[in-house]
Amino acid sequence: MPDGRHGNQPTMPFTSKPSEPIRQLLAGIKAFRARYYERRPDSMRLLATEGQHPEVLLIGCSDSRVDPALLTMAEPGELFVVRNVANLVPPYQPDGAYHGTSAAIEYAVRALKVSEIIVLGHAQCGGIQGLIRLRAGQKAEDDFVSPWVSIAGSALDPYVGPEGSEQARADAEKLQDTPAVIERAAVRASVDNLLSFPFVREGVDAGTLNIHGWWFDIESGEMWAINPITRLFQPVE
Numbered sequence: 404m405p406d407g408r409h410g411n412q413p414t415m416p417f418t419s420k421p422s423e424p425i426r427q428l429l430a431g432i433k434a435f436r437a438r439y440y441e442r443r444p445d446s447m448r449l450l451a452t453e454g455q456h457p458e459v460l461l462i463g464c465s466d467s468r469v470d471p472a473l474l475t476m477a478e479p480g481e482l483f484v485v486r487n488v489a490n491l492v493p494p495y496q497p498d499g500a501y502h503g504t505s506a507a508i509e510y511a512v513r514a515l516k517v518s519e520i521i522v523l524g525h526a527q528c529g530g531i532q533g534l535i536r537l538r539a540g541q542k543a544e545d546d547f548v549s550p551w552v553s554i555a556g557s558a559l560d561p562y563v564g565p566e567g568s569e570q571a572r573a574d575a576e577k578l579q580d581t582p583a584v585i586e587r588a589a590v591r592a593s594v595d596n597l598l599s600f601p602f603v604r605e606g607v608d609a610g611t612l613n614i615h616g617w618w619f620d621i622e623s624g625e626m627w628a629i630n631p632i633t634r635l636f637q638p639v640e
């Protein structure tokens with residue numbers, strides 16, 4: 404089979420005429436350049452010459468409605484972001500597998516020395532809905548999403564009967580109407596998993612690293628945060 408390095412050229416996945424969504428993005432890049440490179444070039448130049456020194460690592464969902472930089476009006480260089488399905492943190496598992504989220508956490512904490520980590524969950528999370536459906540006994544037709552969201556399986560445990568039981572199915576089905584409970588529990592589970600990373604635990608114990616759990620309500624635009632004492636979510640002032 405030709406692989407592009409010799410033999411026949413394979414069909415490249417590019418088109419010469421940009422589609423409407425791509426045209427829109429290119430226009431956005433032009434506007435970004437005008438704003439950050441023409442009107443105030445110093446800040447970008449500084450980031451280019453001195454490198455990035457973000458103080459915050461944010462772990463968010465891939466959901467297109469919950470863009471961390473847009474939500475927080477953050478400037479380039481302020482947020483180190485990793486986004487995945489359902490904003491999950493897996494447990495610390497140095498087994499040589501492809502751990503994208505863990506790699507980002509490691510780089511942010513050990514190399515960039517961030518002082519804050521935020522896990523940002525949100526309402527109407529498709530990943531969490533998938534997790535609830537799985538527990539309700541519905542078969543999923545995917546290769547990667549189901550195993551991935553099962554990381555947050557423990558978030559469901561307090562709300563549903565023993566796995567595989569009829570009770571579990573009934574409980575999980577009911578939860579489909581109130582997924583926010585699980586979305587928030589999953590943020591708590593991710594915060595707990597963060598603490599299984601030795602370098603995160605070390606920073607927290609030394610007082611150099613703070614961890615936050617947030618949940619964004621898409622409908623109202625309200626941000627909720629975990630109260631460190633009660634571990635319950637409450638709206639941020």
Ligand SMILES: [Zn+2]
Pocket residue numbers: 464465466488489490525527528529530531
């Ligand atoms: Zn989501």
